[in-house]
Amino acid sequence: MPVKFADRMSTVHRSFIREILKVTEDTSIISFAGGLPNPELFPVADLEAAAVGVFQDSGPQSLQYSTTEGYLPLREYIAARYKEKKGIDVSPDEILITSGSQQCLDLLGKVLLNAGDKVIIERPGYLGAIQSFSMFQADFITVDLEADGPNLAELEAALNQDKVKMFYAVTNFQNPSGLTYSAEKRAGVAKLMKGRDTLFIEDDPYGELRFRGESHPPVVRGYLDEGGILLGSFSKVAAPGFRLGWMVCGGEMRDKLIIAKQASDLHTSTFAQRVMHRYLTDNVLDDHIEKIKERYGKQRDVMVESIKKYFPAEVKITEPEGGMFLWATLPESLSAMDFFDEAIKNKVAFVPGRPFYVDDSGENTLRLNFSNSDEERIVEGIKRLGAGLKDFIARA
Amino acid sequence: MPVKFADRMSTVHRSFIREILKVTEDTSIISFAGGLPNPELFPVADLEAAAVGVFQDSGPQSLQYSTTEGYLPLREYIAARYKEKKGIDVSPDEILITSGSQQCLDLLGKVLLNAGDKVIIERPGYLGAIQSFSMFQADFITVDLEADGPNLAELEAALNQDKVKMFYAVTNFQNPSGLTYSAEKRAGVAKLMKGRDTLFIEDDPYGELRFRGESHPPVVRGYLDEGGILLGSFSKVAAPGFRLGWMVCGGEMRDKLIIAKQASDLHTSTFAQRVMHRYLTDNVLDDHIEKIKERYGKQRDVMVESIKKYFPAEVKITEPEGGMFLWATLPESLSAMDFFDEAIKNKVAFVPGRPFYVDDSGENTLRLNFSNSDEERIVEGIKRLGAGLKDFIARA
Incomplete structure (x- = not known):
């Protein structure tokens, strides 16, 4: 006879993001999906x-x-x-x-x-x-x-x-x-x-x-x-x-x-x-944090600038003053989940926003991570996403 | 207004053993109470x-x-x-x-x-x-x-x-x-x-x-x-x-x-x-385990022999072939919890058995750890316990 799980297990599921991160293990994909700090900045020595x-x-x-x-x-x-x-x-x-x-x-x-x-x-x-x-x-x-x-x-x-x-x-x-x-x-x-x-x-x-x-x-x-x-x-x-x-x-x-x-x-x-x-x-933690801030700050700037250059104007973004993420909102009728599949074909990844909502809303939102990609890959990735978004919106 | 805790918190309590271990931080106490491996055997290098x-x-x-x-x-x-x-x-x-x-x-x-x-x-x-x-x-x-x-x-x-x-x-x-x-x-x-x-x-x-x-x-x-x-x-x-x-x-x-x-x-x-x-x-883990076994085995033997020499015959013990603990059972009417207070006065500690029972039985049992004391302290600690037990049983 099969084991009966606790009731609490019926309401939780394997993280969708975790599944996405598996897709992005393919190194040919430029991934803005993860939530990872940049390992180059870890104070290894x-x-x-x-x-x-x-x-x-x-x-x-x-x-x-x-x-x-x-x-x-x-x-x-x-x-x-x-x-x-x-x-x-x-x-x-x-x-x-x-x-x-x-x-x-x-x-x-x-x-x-x-x-x-x-x-x-x-x-x-x-x-x-x-x-x-x-x-x-x-x-x-x-x-x-x-x-x-x-x-x-x-x-x-x-x-x-x-x-x-x-x-x-x-x-x-x-x-x-x-x-x-x-x-x-x-x-x-x-x-x-x-x-x-x-x-x-x-x-x-x-x-x-x-x-x-x-x-x-x-x-x-x-x-x-x-x-x-x-x-x-x-x-x-x-x-x-x-x-x-x-x-x-x-x-x-x-x-x-x-x-x-x-x-x-x-x-x-x-x-x-x-x-x-x-x-x-x-060590002086502040000195280390300065290095992280300098790098992430530049990456954030490059991402925001690239979005302004390559994304269609209908897509709205937050412009965070810190951290690791920014947030994009597509026109209301569009699904970031549908766009995700297209983006992967263009070798670029993000996290669709829906898992961050408990009420199944947020279909038209998505999260972009800027901490874990260098500036060159950010420009290239945003360019690919922008081109894809233009197509996606035009077809909608 | 005070926060209301979840129902589950009403059935769990701070570990009694944890409290005991605090008592035994006094290094003048010979402690058989802990469940610690012997740190001298950790493969630090x-x-x-x-x-x-x-x-x-x-x-x-x-x-x-x-x-x-x-x-x-x-x-x-x-x-x-x-x-x-x-x-x-x-x-x-x-x-x-x-x-x-x-x-x-x-x-x-x-x-x-x-x-x-x-x-x-x-x-x-x-x-x-x-x-x-x-x-x-x-x-x-x-x-x-x-x-x-x-x-x-x-x-x-x-x-x-x-x-x-x-x-x-x-x-x-x-x-x-x-x-x-x-x-x-x-x-x-x-x-x-x-x-x-x-x-x-x-x-x-x-x-x-x-x-x-x-x-x-x-x-x-x-x-x-x-x-x-x-x-x-x-x-x-x-x-x-x-x-x-x-x-x-x-x-x-x-x-x-x-x-x-x-x-x-x-x-x-x-x-x-x-x-x-x-x-x-x-490294070869088996070689390291051999060292642990040799040391704990000797400590176990010294503890068992000392118990046979110094404990009153009414106290029964297990004679484990491995691990870190042995278990003693006092005559039925006696409380190891009461004896614990006396033992502490004699600068020796163990864990009364009652917390290991969910039905409040086991009052007359106690646990002795042999992994974390050297042979000399085991002999001395068991001697002190034995003398205390003789008194304790005689007074019962």
């Missing part, structure tokens, strides 16, 4: 030196089991950096180190969600969060993401529904849209969240990758003094292969998250945490 | 060489995001080792690399368990499994673990109940008891499991650490040709700090587990997987 240092100074300890909370010196580094960069107060005891910030979403789902609980997400929303919260049978409410952040009237209406456990937001250079919350929208969100029993979850993997314009403090602790949880990650500022992220939150919530983390994987790699800490203390 | 090799040969790739399934060469190594060591056929495509084998339990819970589904575990049972499955609101049925494996009549009765999703078993040198399934019991379990829609989950982190006696193939694929899942780990044969485990299973089950893994942490550390693979191919 400095991480190697850090790893050797850790092996030599604390080999046995760095290979042993360790605490679920995470390596204290690493938590101290993160707390100090929040103070220095964002001007917010975070205690090392409020930080929980996780196996990538994706794990934060899993742990939050575990600790907070009963089947049918409501979760507010942005429209479009981060696919990894949709997947994680779907595992706990969340009922999603979406709020339109405008150029400067969420539509506050929609957010207020959503918050006024029953049993809304959390509002999950990516406030800087959002994946997939590239959009960022303005100072006004941050203040507006904080005002709406205040005093509610709905948690504000602020995910910020890209915030340090700002090429231009002014940076804002996070909503959590920058604008909202209670009831918020802030997520962070080393994946985009150092390297994703170590799987190191974290969560800022205190009190009973953190106790529950620690219990959930312990049941999930005991703790995050002792070795990875110690190597990252050594790397961060032996 | 060889892992360092492997890490340097990985940085130099494939730095950028080893720091990038990677597939959820895990690094193919590592999966190939594991599959080949099963064939060589256990004589069972496993395809690399049936292996899913996890963030420690603890994560296997989380993923299995996620994929299989609805609230109230039944899970059969051994009595006493592995605490990490109790914690993971409790997160998914499992209803536990326990089967007595005898000297040679589970009581088969109890197992059959348990399997005949409704909605039994899985039977979770640690077949070699079980944590906490140190007990191992005999060939007869393995065959008996396989016979009982065959043709049912209950999954057999076989966890085997300690199987390679056999000091004496004859090794048996795993139940899964050794005795049971369908419906079984086999878990493994590098934590006890190499080092736990990398958090590397795996699961053997094929078909739709593996597809679902991959979806769950992706939602949980995207994938296990690319770097850790590549370093472990490099270590395994540049």
